[in-house]
Amino acid sequence: MIREFENKTVFITGASKGQGRGAALAFAAQGANIIAFDLGEKISYPSYNRSSNEDLERLGEDVQAAGGRIEIFAGDVRRAEDLELAVNNGIKAFGAIDILLSNAGICAYGTSHELTEEEWDAMLDINLKGSWLASKYVIPHMIKRRSGVIIYNSSVAGLRGMNRISHYAASKHGLVGLARSQAIELAPYQIRVISIHPTGVNTPMNDGLAELEGLTPQEIAERSAGNLLPVPWVEVEDVANAVLFIASDKARFITGSQFVLDAGLLTR
Ligand SMILES: NC(=O)c1ccc[n+]([C@@H]2O[C@H](COP(=O)([O-])OP(=O)(O)OC[C@H]3O[C@@H](n4cnc5c(N)ncnc54)[C@H](O)[C@@H]3O)[C@@H](O)[C@H]2O)c1
Numbered sequence: 001m002i003r004e005f006e007n008k009t010v011f012i013t014g015a016s017k018g019q020g021r022g023a024a025l026a027f028a029a030q031g032a033n034i035i036a037f038d039l040g041e042k043i044s045y046p047s048y049n050r051s052s053n054e055d056l057e058r059l060g061e062d063v064q065a066a067g068g069r070i071e072i073f074a075g076d077v078r079r080a081e082d083l084e085l086a087v088n089n090g091i092k093a094f095g096a097i098d099i100l101l102s103n104a105g106i107c108a109y110g111t112s113h114e115l116t117e118e119e120w121d122a123m124l125d126i127n128l129k130g131s132w133l134a135s136k137y138v139i140p141h142m143i144k145r146r147s148g149v150i151i152y153n154s155s156v157a158g159l160r161g162m163n164r165i166s167h168y169a170a171s172k173h174g175l176v177g178l179a180r181s182q183a184i185e186l187a188p189y190q191i192r193v194i195s196i197h198p199t200g201v202n203t204p205m206n207d208g209l210a211e212l213e214g215l216t217p218q219e220i221a222e223r224s225a226g227n228l229l230p231v232p233w234v235e236v237e238d239v240a241n242a243v244l245f246i247a248s249d250k251a252r253f254i255t256g257s258q259f260v261l262d263a264g265l266l267t268r
Contacts, residue, residue, distance in 0.1 A: 003031030004248060009094040011035040011087065013077055013134050014104030016055035018203030019153060022236030023101055023243050024059060028068025030244065035090035035097065036060070037083070037134075038104070040074025045122045046108040048208025069094070077104045077130025080137075087137040096145060099247045100138045102131040103153040105171075107205055109212060112166040120167050127171035132178060139186065148191040149247045152179050153239075156199050156262050162224065176258060183256030192255035194246050199262040200224060200233040228264025 010027045014020040015036035024034050036059055039051035056072050063070040071093045075082025091097060105127045110119060131152055142148030157165060158172030179195040186193060200206055200221040210220040221232040242261050245251055260266060 003029075004244070006031035007033075008098040009033040009035060009090070009096050010099040010101060010247070011037065011090060011097045011134070011138060012101045012103060013037045013083075013130070014153075016040075016051065016059050018205055019198070019201055019236050019239045020101070020103045021059055022240045023103070024063060024070075025066060026237070026240035026244055027099075027247075028063045028066045028070070032068065032099075033094045034063050034068060034070040035073070035086065035094065036063075036070055037073045037075055037077070037086050039076060043076075043106075045119060046106050046208060046212065048204075048211050049106065077134060078125045080133050083130075083133050084137050087134075087141070091141060097138050097141055098148060100134060100148070100150045101153070101243060101247075102134045102150065104130060104134075105153065105205075107165060107168050107209060109164045109209070110167070111164055115167055123167040124171050124174070127168070128174040128178070131175060135178075135182065139182075139191070142191050143186070143189045146189045146191075148186075148189075150179075150182065150186075150191065150193045151243055151246055152193075152195040154179075154195040154197050154258070156197050156260075156265055158195060158197055159258065159260070159266060179258075180256050187255060192251070194251075194254060194257060194259055196239070196242060196246070196259045196261060197266075198234060198239050198242075199227055199265045201239055202233045202235050206233065226265055226268055227262070228267055231263055234261060234263060 016038035040053045073086035152175045154172045154175040157169040183193040210217045
């Protein structure tokens with residue numbers, strides 16, 4: 001059986017949990033080499049984050065069990081040197097990066113006038129600047145090869161206002177501008193750039209937001225979502241299916257656009 005991403009290499013930030021992990025396993029099952037980047041340790045904001053090296057090691061075992069090859073890098077997307085090292089060493093290991101899934105992100109609540117500067121900066125630095133930094137080190141390599149796909153994991157919050165997460169929504173709207181502008185810069189090199197916009201996804205982030213609010217994950221999803229289809233959330237496999245399609249040649253003329261996976265939420 002021919003696997004769709006045989007001999008392709010995917011660099012994934014935020015790979016050890018949630019949607020990043022789901023995409024890593026789905027790409028590996030289709031023959032891709034994985035370069036996985038994640039924190040490997042806890043960060044203080046948001047407090048739900050309990051990242052550890054064990055998460056990355058577990059991903060490594062699971063990708064290998066699925067017959068895939070993986071290189072693992074612990075680092076913070078806020079640190080340029082961590083990303084540069086992972087990109088360079090990942091290319092040394094696998095020879096190329098064909099796809100970047102810029103996915104690492106955080107979320108937390110607070111009305112905009114009550115947020116501290118530290119909270120605002122952490123949100124924008126991880127979700128927006130960190131995404132740009134990952135692309136900064138991958139793009140020159142893709143330009144040389146005149147080929148590549150960059151996918152930013154934004155959110156429905158990148159396309160609408162949302163209550164008590166203005167810093168999150170601002171960071172996710174920022175990814176739309178980044179993706180659309182990079183699509184213009186990179187089209188001459190056959191590099192496509194797309195942002196994706198999932199509604200609530202059943203991941204440790206959703207569990208973490210529930211923890212912050214003292215609610216159940218189901219209550220959090222229902223409160224923030226308002227999906228048209230009668231589901232509280234979508235699953236990581238739904239996002240992985242969309243990501244694999246966008247990364248594939250079936251989507252060869254899709255660039256600069258926003259791929260919405262919202263169970264109908266944005267109709268309201
Ligand atoms: N869960 C949702 O409802 C939802 C919906 C739409 C979009 N998103 C977006 O999808 C992306 C993935 O979210 P998820 O639901 O899988 O969340 P998650 O919290 O389950 O996983 C996010 C991963 O990113 C990593 N990460 C966080 N900060 C990092 C940093 N500074 N450097 C490196 N890695 C870091 C975490 O350690 C974690 O492994 C995020 O950008 C998120 O904003 C989430």
